[in-house]
Amino acid sequence: MGVYTVSSVENLRICVVMVGLPARGKSFISQKIVRYLSWLSIKAKCFNVGSYRRQIGAAHPSADFFDFKNEEAFRIRENAVTQAVEDMMKWYEDDNGVVGILDATNTTRSRRDWILKLCRENAIEPMFLESWCDDQEMILRNISDVKTCSPDYEGVDPEKATSDFLQRIGKYEKVYQPLDLDHDKNLTFVKLVNVAQEVIVNQIQTYLESRIVFYVMNLHIRPRFIWLSRHGESIYNVEKKIGGDSSLSPRGMQYAAKLPELVRESAGDADLTVWTSTLCRTQQSAQYLPYKQLQWKALDELDAGVCDGMTYEEIEEKYPEDFKARDEDKYEYRYPGGESYRDVVIRLEPIIMELERQENILIVTHQAVLRCIYAYFMNVPQEESPWMSIPLHTLIRLEPRAYGTEVKRIKANIPAVSTYKEKGTSQLGESVNDATKYRNLLTGEGGN
Amino acid sequence: MSVVLSDGEDANHKSNEDDADSTVTGNNTGNHMARTGKRWSGSSSRRPQLKGLGSDNVHENVATGDHIFPGQLYSTESGRLFHAGKIIIVLVGLPATSKTLLSVAITRYTKWLGVKTKSFHVSEYRRRQGTEVPDDYFSALPTTKEGLEVRGKIFGLVFDDMVNFFQETKGQLAIYDALNIRRSERKELETKFSAFNIKVLFIESVLTDAELVNRNIKMAAQSFDYQGVPKHQARNSFMQRLLVNKPLYEEIIPEENLSYVKYINSGQRLIVNNNRYGYLINKIVFFLMNVRDKRGCVYFARCGTSDNDRYIDDEVLNKEGRRYSKILTEAVLDRINSKRLSRNGTPTFASKASTPTPEGLVMNESSGLIPTVTTLQRTLSRGNHKVRQIQSWDGADDDSFVVWTAPRKRTYDTAKYFLEKGIAVRQRFQLQQLHPGVVADLTEEEIKAQYPKEYSEYIKDKYHYRFPRAESYHDLAVRMEPLLLEIERMCGDVLIIGHESTLKVLYGYLMACTCEELPSLEFPRDEIVEISFSPFQNKAERLPLTTA
Structure with a gap:
């Protein structure tokens, strides 16, 4: 409820x-x-x-x-x-x-x-x-x-x-x-x-x-953009582990190095403010950005509790019931000692309100948090939002307009592992069929 | 080069605590990449200093400690939240315009959110001086040398304490409760605090409704200053304070170029101007939309007993439980009526002899509640679509009485006799008790034996710890937020029949408990807890329920 x-x-x-x-x-x-x-x-x-x-x-x-x-x-x-x-x-x-x-x-x-x-x-x-x-x-x-x-x-x-x-x-x-x-x-x-x-x-x-x-x-109707990005590929991503506070992988560092250029191409000379979480992978990703930066605790990744630092395979093995329960209702499921998507949505309130008040913000954060923020701007139904695919090494630009939000995706063309996990498997990566539905959301076609 | 700010700090004051905390690396499990920043840092392992049931902790100083507050979503190393920086709220208004009520209410709410808040009441400082002050001290512009001196001294003390609160401790929000009715005073405050990089927001309380003004004067004449003074004399003396300041009062106007909120007639209208300060201030305005000058009380009671009293069963009451319900109903109604009588003297509508008495307005026989002026006004406007009608929501009027219960059968059934009397009984799903997860229906001994590892974690932080599949008190507090604000808006009486876990949270909010205190509160079945409201503090009283 x-x-x-x-x-x-x-x-x-x-x-x-x-x-x-x-x-x-x-x-x-x-x-x-x-x-x-x-x-x-x-x-x-x-x-x-x-x-x-x-x-x-x-x-x-x-x-x-x-x-x-x-x-x-x-x-x-x-x-x-x-x-x-x-x-x-x-x-x-x-x-x-x-x-x-x-x-x-x-x-x-x-x-x-x-x-x-x-x-x-x-x-x-x-x-x-x-x-x-x-x-x-x-x-x-x-x-x-x-x-x-x-x-x-x-x-x-x-x-x-x-x-x-x-x-x-x-x-x-x-x-x-x-x-x-x-x-x-x-x-x-x-x-x-x-x-x-x-x-x-x-x-x-x-x-x-x-x-x-x-x-x-908190609303204003001045024209503005919001840029969203996940952190660059982390060592945990490569090791297929969730959570943690790991550093970036070499490819993740490449993304960090390229991010300023990507942002400049999209934002021009606009003066942005960068928001990161308090975890080091987002800060490393943002380290070369020449803008004012704020760290928000509220942007930290969904807390996986006792499963923090495990791979999905380990979770499936050690906590088979949890693994199944999460797939059945990913939005409400709460890791033992951790958080659910709903918990994240509640703690994001200050972020959403500040985001509405500001102009030109770039957020570098984590998969689950980004899904929640994205779902808010794009009106993605609750049961779908935890299953959206938001790939690594991609900058997303949102433009809120009177009749809906426009989305643009800017790829960095730096390879990275997929951290997307489909329903019912502990393997990572997207099969074309199942993910299509959610991919559309990202190209903007599924939006309002 | 870019500036990096972590949650809650601002550029000029990166404190030492932050540096110390951020050097912590690694953890015991040997996983060098595990998360070290916990959502909760701080105090829960400390032994709480229980101040005992009944005291309102809203005035406890929190800026120096590491307390975590129940409604807090996360904690930061700097101790400040939302990148909101440091803020001072300056109250503005003539005497008897609910400034103290507002400052205390805001303090209670923002503390609950985890913002380190303190209210500074000039009147408290003056009383602490112990000695008599010159008569013209109470004027915004004293005319004698003594008056000016004493005023300067007392206001200086308050100012120093406020600055200290920000600079030396981890304070984030100060609330300054004084008249501040002169334009020049406000300008000075704005300049002084801005120089310290502290944002200033003015909240001006304006009363235009004659009835509200009268009520507030009556209340003021009963304040600390007039203890032991005859009523008539107290009123005169207070009127003097009001009259001397009235001609000096300069309402805030846009040209002063301040950020301000006008709070008109106890929140009937709010005008927010030039608000540049973001989330925290908007959250306070949100709260102001809900805060009311409460006349009724909040009552807490447990539900009656059922045969097994187990979490998993949704049982009905047993014989003893039904008997309890009956006793509870009578006890609460008796209490409410005796309070209403002492508040109003006689039933108030009897004095309004000139108003035609509409049909059906006799003391509500079935509910056994005494009607008030509001009852009369509402009856007169029945069916007029331009005026809101009674059925639309609960608790809006000071003569209202509503019973809230959890959605479970035994709590709802406990309210059965209220329902029979025609009193509104609402099942509120937010009152659903704390989900106990795997430890449901186990005694503490059994938990210790069956879940030793979990139990030892629980002991460390009873407030935030969740047993497998369970909710923590914190989860409960977050999901109950709408109820807290609804309770704030209710003018009349409300009885809440609920599980001990939910009563703890509600009590924790109303009496400003910390996370350490909240889990140890107790609500036995043979008592009702009554919370009554006054501007400076809330009072909790335990009323024994004689079940014999």
């Missing part, structure tokens, strides 16, 4: 109602919340009204469509919201949903009141989350992101898309009623002013709401 799972006994359901003009990062924030909560095993889902609207016949609307005086269009838009909300209510009931996110502009008070009433009638706690922004630079950046990513502007000339989108925003501005400290003082709401420069938190009523706000406070 999950640590943060909210069981049905507690009977708590929350609806996060997004509020704000177009291009304020609402979809980005919604997606992030879903990913974060899913990572913590809390059932969350986003209902994007725009995609409902596209489904019911307004796939590529022009700005006029969003004129609040356009009655025909207004009817279609009402329809879209209604359908989204109906689906959300159904999801709470049928799938025991816990946190639903209504991703729409919800700019008028009457619309918000309508949602409020529906929530209260269905014993769902409404929490309004407004992204309010007057930082022009940020808005323009968002617009350029939307016009290249949004399905509304597929195949449209970028110039034209931008001007149409600005017009669309203008239509919303005419009717926009921001959340008001006086008028809305009884509502549970969060108002983000220029992302997180100022955050107003009003009438938070439950633990889970506070947890969502805590997470959102």
Whole structure:
């Protein structure tokens, strides 16, 4: 049973109602919340009204469509919201949903009141989350992101898309009623002013709401990259042993020597900060990187307890039951005296929060830890994440975007052993068939 | 050249302890490449100095010792966590705005997380002086020479202690509890601490709700300063302190260019401005969203007995167990009602004669609980969708009473008589007892005999050690975090019926126990433990349960 799972006994359901003009990062924030909560095993889902609207016949609307005086269009838009909300209510009931996110502009008070009433009638706690922004630079950046990513502007000339989108925003501005400290003082709401420069938190009523706000406070929507790498091949890797605190092998040292070049090719002159674990193989791997470095205890490899320093064959022989139990539920399995993947996810909380707050971080860490971090950014389901293949001597670049995270893999072309262990064997290495599914996750195709 | 910082240190202060620790190499097994850095370094082999049940350790100084705290995810050599550096939280606000409550509550929480925290209360320093202070000492701007002098002396002492806490010990977070209502004072603090490379965060407590203001004044007039002073006189004297400072108060404004949090009306609203400090501060803001001025108490009780009382069986209560349930129900309700009566004098809604009494608002016959003003307000707003409704969550109101039980039959059944009275009873899976693994249902002697190696490890670190297939207390503490914060947010009373292991963790949090103390706590069946809350400390009281 999950640590943060909210069981049905507690009977708590929350609806996060997004509020704000177009291009304020609402979809980005919604997606992030879903990913974060899913990572913590809390059932969350986003209902994007725009995609409902596209489904019911307004796939590529022009700005006029969003004129609040356009009655025909207004009817279609009402329809879209209604359908989204109906689906959300159904999801709470049928799938025991816990946190639903209504991703729409919800700019008028009457619309918000309508949602409020529906929530209260269905014993769902409404929490309004407004992204309010007057930082022009940020808005323009968002617009350029939307016009290249949004399905509304597929195949449209970028110039034209931008001007149409600005017009669309203008239509919303005419009717926009921001959340008001006086008028809305009884509502549970969060108002983000220029992302997180100022955050107003009003009438938070439950633990889970506070947890969502805590997470959102760490987010920023400036463009950024995250680089991830495992340490170079270690002596233990070569000896097929797990855990330990061994040094790098000669090939691992080659990777360490090549890493600065790989990073520079990918990051250019950007000033990065390097995070390593406190184990020496990550520090050796990062030793030639010309950036500020921080060591985090929280990035240390999953602790294999009594099995630390053994090969999988030895584990299978000495602890056959453990070996089997781990293959059956690798996420929950905890080595005697050691940790499970779930334990690692919990101790990574400070890492994830700091990572969200920062720009341009390079993390050099270990296989299991990297799987957890990767799963968070790529929304990899819990049962799959411990089985992902993340090869040695490969630099991974993540780029979080509004509609998902983009991945790029940069190979160092320095040979290394495979430390990948398939289910049901104590032998290392990947057979093509079984690993294909997880490999796709790494190329980005399986991502969002 | 690159700078390497290990978890918790900062560039300017690489302390000697770090160097000493990091030279440790190798271990006993002869494996030169084994992990030497354990997740837990430090103290568990030391004999704990038990301070006994009942004392709240939130004010114990931790910066010098190697204590590990129950909710800590890992420990570092420098003793600091999260690369958060050193932080001082400066409280801001008029007298009677819950500043002490906030500073103590934050201390309790961050200590639990393993952050070496200490709160510095100027009022404590003044009282320790022993002598009378001039009247105008209590003004943010004293007008007499004596007033200025005494104020300067006392504030100087606090400042030196705070700096010492950071520089000489392993302190990471200091909380400064004083008025700090003048812009100039804040600027000075910001400048002084920044010079020491200590980050400064201001938390301003603002009260605009008249009812809350009145309540807080009433509370303040009962504080240490007025022990033995007649009520009326105490109130007057305190009002004087408030009135002299009111015109001097300058609220924090964005133009001061500080990092600050405004904590408005006991947390109904929070405004976070210019927060540059990262994880730890955000975690504290997260906590502030949950902390409440609690009026009720937390009660701990064990479940009734079943025939075999074994871990593996999910048994129902036996006859004795059912009898216990009945006695427990009556004892807890009696206690809650007598506390409510002493708090309110008479049932409060009787004094609101001008408000029309809605139908059905009589003392809730079936539950036997005394209603309060909140009960009345809620009844009036029933069905109004703009106002939250009662069923939505537990413990939000000061008249609430909820019973939490573990998911096992015998604990849930122990709450049966509460359920019959219409009181909310919730099974919380986080209260699932510590999983004992292979040592389930074995006595300590049997464990010693059957698992000698494991047992000797367990004795070394009872808090973190896990028997094969078992959970440690630490696992339990981490998985119970949501409950801790939910308890913080509950304004009313809550009774928790659980296994001894889970009660230890909850008690450990509320009374600020260390990992060494927590496993040795005891909760026998013939007692209820009552934790009551006051701004400066929590109190634990054992109430005998007469089962005869």
